[in-house]
Amino acid sequence: MNSTHMLLFCLRERLLDSDVISLACFLVEDLRASSPADLSHDEYQTAADWLRTHTRHRPEVAIICGSGLGMLADTLGCQESFAYSDVPGFPQSTVQGHAGRLVFGVLKGKMCVCMQGRFHMYEGHTLSKTTFPVRVFKLLGVKTLIVTNAAGSLADGLQPGDIMIIKDHINFPGFVGLNPLIGPNDDKFGPRFPAMSNCYDKELRCLATEIGKQLEITGLMREGVYAMVGGPNFESIAEARLLHRLGVDAVGMSTAPEVVVATHCGLRVFGLSLITNKVVKTYEDSDSVNHEGVLEVSRLRSVTVQQLVTELIGKMDINNNGPNDAGTKF
């Protein structure tokens, strides 16, 4: 059932009023038109070639830093960094807590590249721009992508400061046709219909849990399902209740498109959410979330996240490309 069918179903079942349906159909079509896979292979290649000529680093692991988690990049040794504005094709970061730098370096003997700041759909970037760096990383020879984000908790067992290892995601924008893979498929990157049932690598999730035991932080860690909503507003109480009933453990405004594109091109993915707030689910609760509070919790826990990611990179088998890799095509 596509989004228009879904809206018509709601109308028939008298779940929504006809004016709301017309407006929603209009918005869905409008959003679809603004986010096709509109970049050519050459545009990714140009960025990758530019980076290859400007650095001698040849990264195997890429890390995307979530809100307030940019200091992950500070731990890299032998650093070389580039402002996004200098790299051909890279969009600009516009969100506080996302510095807008690409940092190359070495962590535990492995060559890494770190995005100090990511791109979000709500900033007005098309989804192909939002996920642009992921394909550039693939062209640079990256095999594993680590995604981190700040997220609100819907699960009773997840408190601010906890770390949720992402087991799976719900890509809500994808339900209404906002998917970075929409448009002509670039077969050089991956298949028209990629599977998403293995997108968060099981071996890396197990390894992270083991590392959590060694770091004595198991009390802070659990696995869960992350849901991406479009943002930029935080959830209404009715939306929070809906997400909770759907089995979502943590909600945020990023990550899913990056993981879809990474899985499409055969990258192995590990994801974690730093829980920065409880999502308000009752009308009696006078709490409300704000971005400054999100950044504060992220920064307070960033050393722990840094230790977990560093140990994970140190212990991961770089030659295991995970179940989605159909062989490198470049």
Ligand SMILES: O=P(O)(O)O[C@@H]1C[C@H](O)[C@@H](CO)O1
């Ligand atoms: O980039 P992430 O997903 O970590 O950022 C989250 C979602 C919003 O961009 C912001 C809200 O505070 O943090």
Ligand code: HPA
């Ligand atoms: O509660 C939240 N909702 C959506 N995105 C978020 N990012 C941090 N916290 C949240």
